[in-house]
Amino acid sequence: MSLHFTAEELLSFMEGVFPQVQGLYAIEMLSEQEVHVRLKVSDMHLRPGGTVSGPSMFSLADISAYLMVLAHIGPEALAVTTNCSIDFMRKPVAGQDLISRCSLLKLGKVLAVTDVHIFSQGEDRPVARASLTYSIPKKGS
């Protein structure tokens, strides 16, 4: 199994599909098993106290899983999330970017399953963990 994109191509494809997230994310690492994604935290992601909001962490998990799946199946904009379970465990550190580490657990014909752990930059205990299932569109559909 080899990947359909370099990290640069993958980010660029994703920003083409979702122009509203342009500039918000960076791919830190991409391999067949993992992708690490940075959320460049700014005021729009914050909740009272300066920590990153739950929806921002959900979005980072979702984007990470989408990138992992796309790297394997190629430019299929229509892969969609069918399920996400997310645990919020600690307050993100104020003023720090968030980094996700997403692994591919299964790539089937119709479903892909991923695990995501999210960290405040520089910390070694995760602020959140998530698992996401993506539905894979049929070729030509």
Place this chain on the structure above:
Amino acid sequence: MSLHFTAEELLSFMEGVFPQVQGLYAIEMLSEQEVHVRLKVSDMHLRPGGTVSGPSMFSLADISAYLMVLAHIGPEALAVTTNCSIDFMRKPVAGQDLISRCSLLKLGKVLAVTDVHIFSQGEDRPVARASLTYSIPKKGS
């Protein structure tokens, strides 16, 4: 058990805590068992094809659960989501607001559990379902 807020007071308290969501949500109904919340869909919520994005549905589910819990515990800004499991089941109808129906399943001393179903306005089959657990801050902490 009686509620600490009217629908109007509740929305106003929430918008004070999260100024960035001001004007995005409306409370359609509030009772001891349920709250129905409208997401006023605009361009910022859309993904390709004109349907509402997953993160926007997650945010609606999260806000709905937060409002349900606050209605019962009073003005405790610091209630936080500890877990969410969400299933995305159908494409939202393009150009329609989303309406959530959130029920309170448990209100314990430390945890509250809610169920949320999300509909495109005017439809009777849900586009998403979610369950969320909130951690309830101790009085005076």
Place this chain on the structure above:
Amino acid sequence: MSLHFTAEELLSFMEGVFPQVQGLYAIEMLSEQEVHVRLKVSDMHLRPGGTVSGPSMFSLADISAYLMVLAHIGPEALAVTTNCSIDFMRKPVAGQDLISRCSLLKLGKVLAVTDVHIFSQGEDRPVARASLTYSIPKKGS
């Protein structure tokens, strides 16, 4: 949409597929939208203190979803659970059967999604809630 089984036929088909659960469950109600299933609680389901164990509640939720899906797709033994999220909210009442209420939220070509609430008999507050996704086998596969 009409059902492929009566409640009696459905239970009998399920017990043929899973002989090890013979006699443990009863179908209390079956309609196009819902199935209610009774777990006949005995010593094998209990944990210390006389309440029903988590795995027994998981099994009841899983069987309920399986029955709901089968009622709609017909005798396809190979429908399998792909995801379950379950919240345990209260201690079941000691010595009481458990009753599930399972609703069908989506029946797609490849996935079915169900909601389950579980009650101790005679109680009106749920002891657990679950959502389950089933993968539907292709005809002839």
Place this chain on the structure above:
Amino acid sequence: MSLHFTAEELLSFMEGVFPQVQGLYAIEMLSEQEVHVRLKVSDMHLRPGGTVSGPSMFSLADISAYLMVLAHIGPEALAVTTNCSIDFMRKPVAGQDLISRCSLLKLGKVLAVTDVHIFSQGEDRPVARASLTYSIPKKGS
């Protein structure tokens, strides 16, 4: 942080609390961050086709999380599962034991969060993944 039990003491405490699982599980490895648990598969765990049933995998995940939490908090029989999300990804290999790898992601005052991956013995791709939250009883309660 050090552990309250050796692997042997931990298994023995657990079997004292849940006599009905005596002999079904073995602890393969125990450290501060992880516990690996073997489910000794027998007929009672199987579904048609000879693979291990979903409820048996749920039980293995639940027991693994319970052991991980107990190793850290000591002999508190009353720690209870509040939430589990589990993905079933592949058919277990017929006739093989299952091995879980459970990591502790968070140990708070009231909640502990764990991740579990389950493998058929000798395989390197997981058959299931789960995350579980346990509620930790207060000392003296």
